[in-house]
Amino acid sequence: MHETKLQNLSEQQKVKFYQKGTFTVGNRLVDAETRSVQASDARSNAITSGHRACQGCGEALGARYALDAAMRAARNQLIAVNATGCLEVFSTPYPETSWQLPWMHSLFGNAPAVATGVAAAMRVKGRKDVRVVAQGGDGGTTDIGFGCLSGMFERNDDVLYVCYDNEAYMNTGVQRSSATPPAARTATTPAVGDKPGNVFGTGKNVPLIALAHNIPYVATASVANLHDLERKVTKAMEMEGSRYIHIFVPCPLGWGSAAEATIHVARLASESGLFPLWEAEHGEIIATLPIRRKVQVEAYLKTQRRFAHLFKPERDEVRIAALQRMADHNIKRFNLVREEKETAI
Amino acid sequence: MGGTANLADMFQVRLHGRGGQGVVTAAEMLSVAAFLEGRHAQAFPSFGSERTGAPVVSFCRIDDKPIRLREPILEPDALIIQDTTLLAAVQVFQGLGPDGYVLINTAKSVEDLGIEAAVGGLPEGRVRMVPATDLALRHVGRPVPNAALLGAFAAVSGLLRFDSVEKAIREKFKGPIGDGNVEAARAAFEAIAVPA
Amino acid sequence: MLKQIEGSRGVAEAVALCRPEVICAYPISPQTHIVEACGELVKSGELENCEYINVESEFAALSVAIGASAAGARSYTATASQGLLFMAEAVYNAAGLGLPIVMTIGNRAIGAPINIWNDHSDAMSMRDAGWIQLYAETNQEAADLHIQAFRLAERLSCPVMVCMDGFILTHAYEGIDIPDQAEVDAFLPPFVPQQVLDPADPYSIGAMVGPEAFTEVRYLAHDKQIQALEVIPEIQSAFEEQFGRDSGGLFHTHHCDGAATIVVTMGSLAGTLKDAVDELAEEGPRVGVLTLSCYRPFPKAELREALKKAKRIIVVEKCLATGFGGIVSTDLRMALQGMELIVKTVVAGLGGRPVTRPALKSMLRRALKGELADLHFLDLNRGMVDRELANQRKGIATGPTAENLLKDVAIHGTGA
Numbered sequence: 001m002h003e004t005k006l007q008n009l010s011e012q013q014k015v016k017f018y019q020k021g022t023f024t025v026g027n028r029l030v031d032a033e034t035r036s037v038q039a040s041d042a043r044s045n046a047i048t049s050g051h052r053a054c055q056g057c058g059e060a061l062g063a064r065y066a067l068d069a070a071m072r073a074a075r076n077q078l079i080a081v082n083a084t085g086c087l088e089v090f091s092t093p094y095p096e097t098s099w100q101l102p103w104m105h106s107l108f109g110n111a112p113a114v115a116t117g118v119a120a121a122m123r124v125k126g127r128k129d130v131r132v133v134a135q136g137g138d139g140g141t142t143d144i145g146f147g148c149l150s151g152m153f154e155r156n157d158d159v160l161y162v163c164y165d166n167e168a169y170m171n172t173g174v175q176r177s178s179a180t181p182p183a184a185r186t187a188t189t190p191a192v193g194d195k196p197g198n199v200f201g202t203g204k205n206v207p208l209i210a211l212a213h214n215i216p217y218v219a220t221a222s223v224a225n226l227h228d229l230e231r232k233v234t235k236a237m238e239m240e241g242s243r244y245i246h247i248f249v250p251c252p253l254g255w256g257s258a259a260e261a262t263i264h265v266a267r268l269a270s271e272s273g274l275f276p277l278w279e280a281e282h283g284e285i286i287a288t289l290p291i292r293r294k295v296q297v298e299a300y301l302k303t304q305r306r307f308a309h310l311f312k313p314e315r316d317e318v319r320i321a322a323l324q325r326m327a328d329h330n331i332k333r334f335n336l337v338r339e340e341k342e343t344a345i
Numbered sequence: 346m347g348g349t350a351n352l353a354d355m356f357q358v359r360l361h362g363r364g365g366q367g368v369v370t371a372a373e374m375l376s377v378a379a380f381l382e383g384r385h386a387q388a389f390p391s392f393g394s395e396r397t398g399a400p401v402v403s404f405c406r407i408d409d410k411p412i413r414l415r416e417p418i419l420e421p422d423a424l425i426i427q428d429t430t431l432l433a434a435v436q437v438f439q440g441l442g443p444d445g446y447v448l449i450n451t452a453k454s455v456e457d458l459g460i461e462a463a464v465g466g467l468p469e470g471r472v473r474m475v476p477a478t479d480l481a482l483r484h485v486g487r488p489v490p491n492a493a494l495l496g497a498f499a500a501v502s503g504l505l506r507f508d509s510v511e512k513a514i515r516e517k518f519k520g521p522i523g524d525g526n527v528e529a530a531r532a533a534f535e536a537i538a539v540p541a
Numbered sequence: 542m543l544k545q546i547e548g549s550r551g552v553a554e555a556v557a558l559c560r561p562e563v564i565c566a567y568p569i570s571p572q573t574h575i576v577e578a579c580g581e582l583v584k585s586g587e588l589e590n591c592e593y594i595n596v597e598s599e600f601a602a603l604s605v606a607i608g609a610s611a612a613g614a615r616s617y618t619a620t621a622s623q624g625l626l627f628m629a630e631a632v633y634n635a636a637g638l639g640l641p642i643v644m645t646i647g648n649r650a651i652g653a654p655i656n657i658w659n660d661h662s663d664a665m666s667m668r669d670a671g672w673i674q675l676y677a678e679t680n681q682e683a684a685d686l687h688i689q690a691f692r693l694a695e696r697l698s699c700p701v702m703v704c705m706d707g708f709i710l711t712h713a714y715e716g717i718d719i720p721d722q723a724e725v726d727a728f729l730p731p732f733v734p735q736q737v738l739d740p741a742d743p744y745s746i747g748a749m750v751g752p753e754a755f756t757e758v759r760y761l762a763h764d765k766q767i768q769a770l771e772v773i774p775e776i777q778s779a780f781e782e783q784f785g786r787d788s789g790g791l792f793h794t795h796h797c798d799g800a801a802t803i804v805v806t807m808g809s810l811a812g813t814l815k816d817a818v819d820e821l822a823e824e825g826p827r828v829g830v831l832t833l834s835c836y837r838p839f840p841k842a843e844l845r846e847a848l849k850k851a852k853r854i855i856v857v858e859k860c861l862a863t864g865f866g867g868i869v870s871t872d873l874r875m876a877l878q879g880m881e882l883i884v885k886t887v888v889a890g891l892g893g894r895p896v897t898r899p900a901l902k903s904m905l906r907r908a909l910k911g912e913l914a915d916l917h918f919l920d921l922n923r924g925m926v927d928r929e930l931a932n933q934r935k936g937i938a939t940g941p942t943a944e945n946l947l948k949d950v951a952i953h954g955t956g957a
Contacts, residue, residue: 117608151597380545413812
């Protein structure tokens with residue numbers, strides 16, 4: 001029945017590619033086995049067109065890649081649970097829905113627990129073939145849903161949780177979350193006073209906290225490296241138990257970056273070392289993705305108006321340097337630069 | 346023996362002890378024993394969050410009619426006192442009627458305990474002592490006097506057959522612990538029913 | 542089989558007979574014994590084909606039940622007091638999504654001051670959440686109501702709370718007739734969900750609804766509760782036919798025929814009240830007792846009919862709308878508007894204060910003489926209150942009220 005329905009869907013909504021001078025969309029120049037999920041027009045199109053996300057939305061992009069990969073890995077036997085947030089709101093404007101898979105939204109802070117319930121129902125009904133994905137933004141994951149998330153990890157419930165991290169509460173109008181980086185301007189950390197923007201602190205590194213639960217799989221990923229993102233989702237789907245993927249998704253509206261620069265901004269975050277890409281199994285980091293062309297954090301910061309106060313009216317050398325130290329610490333900690341060839345910007 | 350308690354009306358037992366002495370379990374076993382004899386019974390604790398060692402009260406009502414009443418037992422027909430240190434600390438005799446029964450876990454006498462004023466007016470044979478903790482230590486190996494006191498209570502009140510008490514104990518405690526508790530209860534029952 | 546067991550055990554056994562597929566457990570007094578017993582039944586293999594999930598909070602407990610129910614599994618959890626408040630957001634959500642979850646409330650007061658004992662404040666705080674609320678008078682009824690609750694919830698696709706008085710019922714040992722599996726199977730058909738998360742037929746559940754349809758969604762939820770007023774007595778009759786007990790329904794009456802004065806109450810208090818009015822009948826006119834089994838939906842028309850010949854209604858309730866007065870009595874006044882009778886509110890048993898026959902009889906004697914205030918607090922220690930009020934009049938920084946009252950008890954005792 002599902003097969004037919006999907007076929008009908010793909011006939012009604014024939015997937016089209018709008019590839020413009022990049023190989024990112026599908027790597028169709030590589031051989032069939034190593035092509036990305038998005039390279040195939042037979043992909044499930046989990047979140048189909050017509051949703052209400054802003055131009056350049058990193059979360060919409062990340063969600064499509066993550067869920068299409070997860071659906072392919074699960075042979076379309078997938079159920080998604082969504083926390084309240086941008087993704088939930090823009091994908092289901094009444095009376096429409098973008099979701100081409102069974103999808104449920106309950107509350108802001110309970111997506112991991114609801115997913116646990118769905119997984120329990122599938123287990124008790126002997127539906128081992130049906131897999132469960134839960135997803136939410138950084139607010140729903142690192143703040144309000146954190147207790148439920150940790151509980152899900154601790155019980156090792158059979159759920160893949162995907163966090164789309166755009167580093168603030170975007171749905172409510174760009175307020176600070178525990179994933180907001182130091183110095184960033186948000187509506188609740190305005191760029192005023194002698195220490196404009198968010199405080200410098202340790203923040204809350206949920207991927208590392210997930211790692212500390214010794215769950216089967218933890219990975220960070222970025223919309224700047226979609227092939228890596230798909231590979232990690234596919235790998236996670238091949239495992240059982242609690243799995244966590246934390247995806248870096250720029251928000252042009254909240255960050256004050258250009259809509260067409262989302263991939264570029266995300267790439268600079270990784271290439272500067274501010275957002276390291278790594279994966280871990282059972283509490284041990286097994287791989288990190290090396291920086292191909294290292295950049296200074298300044299190059300990243302300058303793409304976004306949320307950091308504009310670091311450069312105008314005058315350069316805030318102290319705080320730019322502090323952010324650079326964070327990036328350098330990541331590079332050292334995760335061994336991100338394997339060869340000594342730093343390229344000047 | 347202390348005679349046979351009258352069950353034309355409801356019979357109400359209040360149990361006093363300390364947390365860890367099985368006071369709540371005692372009331373529950375008492376209700377089970379009565380239930381096994383075809384009676385209606387209701388047991389409930391004093392609803393506290395008491396920790397080990399704190400004074401604890403539990404209750405048991407026994408009747409031949411369904412029991413609707415849910416208030417704490419204010420005017421008990423019988424008192425089971427599991428710990429004599431409570432005699433000074435809590436008003437254990439409050440509400441006890443002039444025909445009441447009192448069973449105390451002790452080897453001492455009324456005079457030794459200094460409770461003549463509280464129990465002096467009760468009919469002959471209604472105040473009985475049994476060294477239940479000693480019996481429990483001997484038969485169970487732990488100072489938990491509740492089962493032994495139930496055995497003694499069956500004898501004091503004449504309200505229950507010993508075999509009902511035995512079955513009730515075995516519902517709560519399986520295996521060797523159950524055997525030990527039954528032996529302690531039997532020893533206590535016999536100590537009252539067949540005075541040396 | 543008739544057994545002498547703890548109320549919590551009886552409820553767990555009744556729930557197990559309903560073949561729940563997912564049970565979520567989080568401890569909070571006084572419901573803890575229920576989920577403990579459920580866990581034992583699952584772990585020992587007595588209850589098969591059931592996922593028992595130890596969660597990290599009450600919010601997670603109901604959220605897991607929400608996910609499980611939406612995926613088509615018969616789901617159950619239990620909570621009380623602060624736990625119900627902690628899951629409040631999910632309580633509304635489960636009802637809004639129309640998920641037929643059954644949840645036991647071991648009714649308990651809400652702090653501060655922290656208090657683990659019984660009253661109805663917890664369930665009352667969720668009375669408008671969209672759940673059906675049933676109240677048990679005895680442990681037998683508590684067990685029976687759970688069996689009815691699953692059938693009711695699944696028939697209407699609406700969650701049901703079964704409320705039983707914390708400690709007074711949950712921790713009381715009494716005779717409970719636990720039915721056979723075959724009997725329960727005959728009464729309760731397998732769960733056929735109205736909506737389900739299924740990859741073969743994908744739905745989006747829980748999408749946003751704006752002003753254009755929200756009123757209609759809410760109206761339909763209200764309409765569902767109104768339908769429940771017919772379904773609940775049907776289920777009660779079917780249950781009585783199958784099991785021979787008239788547990789549940791909308792309300793029970795005790796000597797209400799011809800009584801000019803009728804006491805209305807809910808939960809285990811009814812037993813003590815019946816004893817009190819029966820004793821009182823020896824000295825004066827008969828007072829009836831009406832015990833509400835179903836509080837949400839509120840059976841307005843049925844209560845008007847049952848109380849139409851009465852002249853004086855006294856609602857004895859274990860809850861208080863602070864700054865206003867009674868809660869159940871307010872609903873009842875609305876239901877009875879236009880009728881020539883008076884309704885008095887008696888707030889009793891807050892935070893586990895024992896409700897005794899002497900106190901009830903004394904209150905009823907005053908009521909029969911027309912001396913009862915519209916809002917009366919049973920057994921209120923007026924001296925204690927007046928001393929603290931005088932203390933507070935001395936100035937601002939008089940310290941925490943609860944602490945002051947505890948000192949007052951130490952000095953004056955609880956008697957005056």
